[in-house]
Amino acid sequence: MPYQADTEIDLTAKTTSNYIISSQHRRVGNPNKCRWTVSFADEVDCFINSINNNWKDGTKAWGMKMINAALIVVGLNDDNEELKLAKFIDGTGKNVWHGYPADYANRSQDRPTNTILQMWVVNGYISKAKMTKINRGFSCNL
Amino acid sequence: MQPVKITIKGDFYDCQIYRGRLYLWTFDGDLKVYNWNELVRSQIKKDEDKIAMTFCFLDGNYLYKSSLIELFKDIDFKALLLQKFGAIEKESFELSESKLNNFLIGHQDTPTGILPTDTEIYSNKLYFIHDKGLYSGSAHRSKSDKYPVSSRPNKLWDCNLLSIKANKYPQLALSGGDEGLFELNMADNLPTNLKQVERRGPIFQISNSHSSFCNYSYLNIYNTSLVEDSFLAMFKWNMVIGEGNREKALRDFDTEIDDKTIFNIKSKKHFISWGIEDKIYKAIDGGFDVIKFNNYTNSEKGEKRFTRLKRVNIQAWKGKIINGGTAYFGNIVECENALIVAQSDGKYLTIPGPITRWRVYPRSMNYENHLHVILDDRIEIYSFNHDYFINQEDKELGIQFRSEKHFRTRRTSYFDDEDESVFDSADLPF
Numbered sequence: 001m002p003y004q005a006d007t008e009i010d011l012t013a014k015t016t017s018n019y020i021i022s023s024q025h026r027r028v029g030n031p032n033k034c035r036w037t038v039s040f041a042d043e044v045d046c047f048i049n050s051i052n053n054n055w056k057d058g059t060k061a062w063g064m065k066m067i068n069a070a071l072i073v074v075g076l077n078d079d080n081e082e083l084k085l086a087k088f089i090d091g092t093g094k095n096v097w098h099g100y101p102a103d104y105a106n107r108s109q110d111r112p113t114n115t116i117l118q119m120w121v122v123n124g125y126i127s128k129a130k131m132t133k134i135n136r137g138f139s140c141n142l
Numbered sequence: 143m144q145p146v147k148i149t150i151k152g153d154f155y156d157c158q159i160y161r162g163r164l165y166l167w168t169f170d171g172d173l174k175v176y177n178w179n180e181l182v183r184s185q186i187k188k189d190e191d192k193i194a195m196t197f198c199f200l201d202g203n204y205l206y207k208s209s210l211i212e213l214f215k216d217i218d219f220k221a222l223l224l225q226k227f228g229a230i231e232k233e234s235f236e237l238s239e240s241k242l243n244n245f246l247i248g249h250q251d252t253p254t255g256i257l258p259t260d261t262e263i264y265s266n267k268l269y270f271i272h273d274k275g276l277y278s279g280s281a282h283r284s285k286s287d288k289y290p291v292s293s294r295p296n297k298l299w300d301c302n303l304l305s306i307k308a309n310k311y312p313q314l315a316l317s318g319g320d321e322g323l324f325e326l327n328m329a330d331n332l333p334t335n336l337k338q339v340e341r342r343g344p345i346f347q348i349s350n351s352h353s354s355f356c357n358y359s360y361l362n363i364y365n366t367s368l369v370e371d372s373f374l375a376m377f378k379w380n381m382v383i384g385e386g387n388r389e390k391a392l393r394d395f396d397t398e399i400d401d402k403t404i405f406n407i408k409s410k411k412h413f414i415s416w417g418i419e420d421k422i423y424k425a426i427d428g429g430f431d432v433i434k435f436n437n438y439t440n441s442e443k444g445e446k447r448f449t450r451l452k453r454v455n456i457q458a459w460k461g462k463i464i465n466g467g468t469a470y471f472g473n474i475v476e477c478e479n480a481l482i483v484a485q486s487d488g489k490y491l492t493i494p495g496p497i498t499r500w501r502v503y504p505r506s507m508n509y510e511n512h513l514h515v516i517l518d519d520r521i522e523i524y525s526f527n528h529d530y531f532i533n534q535e536d537k538e539l540g541i542q543f544r545s546e547k548h549f550r551t552r553r554t555s556y557f558d559d560e561d562e563s564v565f566d567s568a569d570l571p572f
Contacts (some may be wrong), residue, residue, distance in 0.1 A: 010195070057273075089353045105368065105369065106320070106369050107319075107320060108302050108304075108318070108319035108320050108321060109302075111273070111302070111319075113272075113273045114254075114257050114258075114259060114272045114273055115256060115257075116257050118169075118171075118257055125467050126155075127496055127518070128155070128169060128349070128496075128518060129495065129496035129497055129498050129518070130496075132155075132499055133464075135259050136259060136260070136304050136305060136354070136355070137304045137319055137354055137368065138354075138368065138464050138465065139464075140464075141480075142480070
């Protein structure tokens with residue numbers, strides 16, 4: 001069954017949390033909202049991957065989408081700049097999450113934690129040099 | 143003159159050097175502290191290299207003494223000194239991780255267990271930041287202490303900061319990204335016109351404009367933003383009457399001067415600029431411009447606060463400029479693909495990336511001529527020694543050296559036979 005926006009998706013077969021695709025992060029021209037450019041299925045897969053790999057810090061999590069060992073663009077910011085990381089939030093604390101493309105270079109709250117970045121380096125998703133750039137808010141070619 | 147380099151193999155993440163100790167954070171979360179003086183001495187293979195190695199790595203301040211400038215005017219003396227440096231430039235100084243262990247003072251988990259985003263050591267304290275906030279803990283502890291750095295640091299603030307930078311006065315500038323620019327002010331007298339944002343400590347908001355990183359320029363702070371306009375936050379001394387009817391000086395905020403005003407730019411296109419002490423720099427396509435900042439302008443004499451000095455070009459393969467810093471020996475420019483040192487003698491050094499981290503220590507007592515560069519599998523510690531022979535007044539790149547070490551500092555040189563314990567007090571200007 002295809003996913004629908006703004007409807008809780010039961011993911012118990014694949015992970016330990018449920019998810020809502022937020023239409024706010026799908027509309028063009030929504031101010032201060034980054035928007036996804038990947039499919040609903042890819043957005044959900046990105047979330048499942050984040051939770052299953054424990055790329056979490058409390059009620060926040062971060063993720064990415066890889067194809068052929070390369071990070072792909074998952075969305076755009078207000079200035080149509082490409083974004084390759086995603087952020088997920090359990091807004092109500094009830095283990096029902098939603099997410100959006102993370103604009104870490106412009107928004108402090110979108111920067112992955114140092115611990116999660118370190119995990120990504122250990123697993124070969126990003127380099128140590130890219131970790132320090134993301135960490136300090138420098139844009140870099142991921 | 144080429145810089146002299148010591149290479150240490152290892153998987154490092156951050157570094158600091160302070161009072162004879164080298165602090166290295168490993169990527170897997172250890173903090174290891176080494177006896178830097180012994181490490182350097184171990185690399186001296188010939189007695190005749192001792193003087194040059196000492197100036198290079200243990201006392202970068204000594205040759206700036208004004209009394210030596212007269213000696214440097216003597217051609218023979220200058221040639222001898224250059225020959226000494228030349229002899230060690232050609233040497234290769236490398237240490238493996240196992241050899242490095244010979245100099246280990248102490249080893250611990252990085253405090254709080256999280257790799258730091260940025261660190262500073264000031265007045266025997268380690269300040270560090272990561273996503274959980276700003277912390278401080280004692281550093282340069284006795285060798286008999288279990289850990290060289292406090293394993294239970296104090297949390298000063300929970301803001302997720304991007305960068306911290308200490309001044310030679312007791313302040314730390316804090317870059318908070320879109321939260322703004324702040325300052326931890328540990329002076330006895332606090333500003334009267336800034337908002338205190340943290341009740342646990344004297345942390346004041348300087349601006350709510352975006353701050354990526356910053357540096358001190360005399361009393362002021364040059365704030366760099368990678369997303370908005372950068373600016374110079376100007377401060378001034380405000381004399382007030384204090385207790386006992388005595389005058390006291392308060393460092394109050396004055397005004398902001400944005401970078402478009404400083405560089406006289408009309409275009410709205412964003413550019414990166416950075417500044418420290420007497421120079422401000424602006425990135426352009428293919429290079430950067432240098433502006434001299436005169437903090438002590440006498441407008442009645444027609445003196446200008448900002449004067450354009452020169453333009454420096456960078457080869458295209460190095461990519462666009464993403465970060466900049468300055469030391470006495472020149473400008474350090476981090477591009478997407480390389481780190482460039484534009485030296486004060488007009489020469490350039492390029493260090494190909496990927497660069498994990500780099501540091502310079504212009505506020506230091508002994509390591510002003512160091513550049514530390516962490517690469518994927520090693521740290522390279524460069525020592526630049528050309529700047530002693532440059533006319534500081536006319537210099538266009540690098541901080542102008544002025545011999546005005548703080549009056550509280552009794553010992554001014556590694557060569558002075560002074561008791562090190564005089565620096566164990568908590569009130570140091572470095």
